Amino acid sequence: MTEARDIALTVNGQPRRARVEVRTTLVDLLRDTFRLTGTHVGCEHGVCGACTVLVDGEAVRGCLLLAVQAEGRRVETVEGLAPDPAHLNALQAEFVRHHGVQCGFCTGGILMSLTAALRDNPRPREPEIRDTLAGHLCRCTGYQGMVDAVLALVASGAPAPGPDAGSAP
């Protein structure tokens, strides 16, 4: 009933608190309040995929979830992927190597969708990779570089993205 609520959630493994207007979307909370601007806002109706983040390990549209609905949840964003500020994780590195990135607008959301998909299935075949990418719009790359990046990751035998930070051991 209240206009604003206090919420507590975990973002990239860190406990966070905020006071949010109930109409605030999760992606706006991440960007405007927590200053995690790697998650982008594109279409705001769930089509483009730029705002995709993981909530309790599942890839979801950050623009289609209210921030108050993330109360008590584990949220992961693209900022949580790299092991430290100087290094990329294996998936990110393959994206760079295979020209899966051009302007970068779509990249954060795509990396998060692929992270969830690779945890589910660490050895996807090309059609499965394309099915995951189908939930995203990229106007630069033509997607082929991204497909190549994931196939190279699988072929390299590099460990798939680790279990999400908040999950039980």
Place this chain on the structure above:
Amino acid sequence: MKPPRFDYHDPTTLAEALALLAGHGDAARVLAGGQSLMPMLNFRLARPGHVIDVNRLDALATLSPGPDAGLRIGALVRQRTLERSTLIRERCPLIAQAMPLVGHPQIRTRGTLGGSLAHADPAAELPAVMVALGARLTVQSARGPRTVPAESFFVAALTTALGRDELLTEIALPAWPARTGSSLQEVAIRRGDFALGGVAATLTLDAEGRVAGARIVCFGVGPCPVRAADAERSLVGGAPSVSGFAAAGQLASAGVDPDADIHASAAYRKRLVGVLTTRALAESLASLGERAA
């Protein structure tokens, strides 16, 4: 854009949710998976005074075997859960066939079965699937529960038999009949887009291998799912055959009156229904073989 101001309610019991609907029904929208309502809020196409978030109603999120080998699916069960469920694959192959075509994986993680039905988009797969399956929908309000057959639940585009104070709570599916195959066929411009047109079909054979019954339901070609009753009847009693499936396709095509839009003409959609019906029947027959094997 951003959602307009609203009062937000997140009840934890069904009774509480129904009381809120009784009090605010005219000015309230129910928020389930949010994959349709949230875009409408973001674009301010919907400006409800109250949003009643039902995501805490855990009792509506259960998927369980129903009596007599059927299924009971809580309205809040996520589409991704249906997609991954072995119970669904065993007891209702048509839902398993439809699921990969419903939006994208990133939509299905939040999207719910009940939400898709209550939203009633004319091009959505799940309403047609529920009509094809003869689902029975449980609807509750502070006045009490009632049951609505899927076939009379969809009234017009984005309009259902739900009253302003009512909540869709459960979908009951009958047992999958013996010797029954199924298929869902659609054409969309891009994978995951709403279909230009589609067909959900089931085909049941008798012990002699003749067609005992068929359900053919078209979507995206009218305001609601369209049952191709003439096509269904034309198959009964005969042996399943390529020519019989083609004739059924023509009858299904003749029975729809689709609109044109920027993506496809009415004539294209009408023809599409025929092609997809024939294809869905052939695939249903093929799936029957796979199931028996």
